[in-house]
Amino acid sequence: MTGSSAAPAVDLRDLRISVDGTSILAGVDLTVATGEWVTVIGPNGAGKSTLLRAVGGLLPAPDAVRLFGTPIGGLRRRDRARVVATVAQSPVVPPGMAVLDYVLLGRTPYIPPLGRESAADLAVVHEVLDRLDLAGFHAxxxxxxxxxxxxxxxxxxxxxxxxxxxxxxxxxxxLDIGHQQEVLELVDQLRRTHGLTVLATMHDLSIAGEYADRMVLLAAGRVVAVGTPREVLTDRLLAEHYRASVRVVDGEHGPLVVPVRPRRQ
Structure with a gap:
């Protein structure tokens, strides 16, 4: 893979995506540094999932997306899969599939065509299952x-x-709130210990603000605010772009967004 070691993990320049003639993303610029956690927020239809799909190579944007300094159009599918991994909202799971077999699918980029997983592939999977406290779930x-x-x-x-x-x-x-915290704490721990970079979309603004280094607010396919959670999660921005009545309270790890009923006229 080419590119400077100092290159950002993700570099978007004038990212434009249209679906069936409808503009979904209308010129998005975004940089995510290596090791950073950036969360994209915005109302329904803002283009959050579309942005993630473009970064993951699932939507064509060969000139607008660079990963670790390399244009995404210059990466073969197998090479891209060794660099970026996606956890979708509701992954499709074949019926009857066991945990071990499903996690082994992650090794596909390393298995030769028509080949089988190696002992090294199995060792990686077992190590990951142990790390995520899933060792007893293989079957x-x-x-x-x-x-x-x-x-x-x-x-x-x-x-x-x-x-x-x-x-x-x-x-x-x-997930319920307990499992939300469990998963996000795990991601943050892995980020810190293994140098992962995280680009996420989230609806729950309070929990998003507690984990992200930076937040990006999308509205109508454009970036309307970017900064720390305290800079982006403000009464004014949320009222304007979510059309919501909220109160933002400063918490220990970030701002907490509390919905409040609008005043009756």
Whole structure:
């Protein structure tokens, strides 16, 4: 892979995406430094998931996206999969698939065509399962797991890829608050100990603000604010772009967004 070691993990320049003639992203610029956690927020339809899909190479934007200094159009699919891993909102899981087999799918970029996984591939998967406290789940079917356990398995598959850039699309949307914290604490721990870079989208503004180094507010396909959580999560910006009545309270790890009922006229 080419590019300077000092190059940002993600560099977007004038990213434009249209679907069926409708503009979804209208010229987005964004830089994510290596090791940084950046969370993209915004109202429904703002283009958050589309941005993640473009960074992951699932939507064509060959000239607008650079990963670690290399234009994404210059990366073969297998090479891209060794650099960036995505945890989707609701990954498709084949019926009856066991945890070990699902996490092994993360090793696909390293297995030759028509080949089988090696002992080294299995060792990576077992190490990841141990790290995520899933060692006793090898033979369990994913369908039998709780929401928090399944989310850990989805994360395990992404980590098994060996990628250093994690794209998390609403990683806690189906979880209760305890499992939300469990998953996000795990991601943050892995980021710090393994030098991962995280680009996430999240709906829960309070929990997003507690974990992100920086936040990006998207509205109508454009970046309307970028900065620390305290700079982006303000009464004015949230009222303007979410059309919501909220009160922002300063918390220990970041601002907390509390919905309040609008005053009756």
């Amino acid at each position: 369990r079917e994913l369908a039998t797991l709780s929401g928090g356990e399944r989310q850990r398995v989805f994360l395990a598959r992404a980590l098994a890829q060996g990628a250093t850039l994690l794209l998390l699309d609403e990683p806690t949307s189906a």
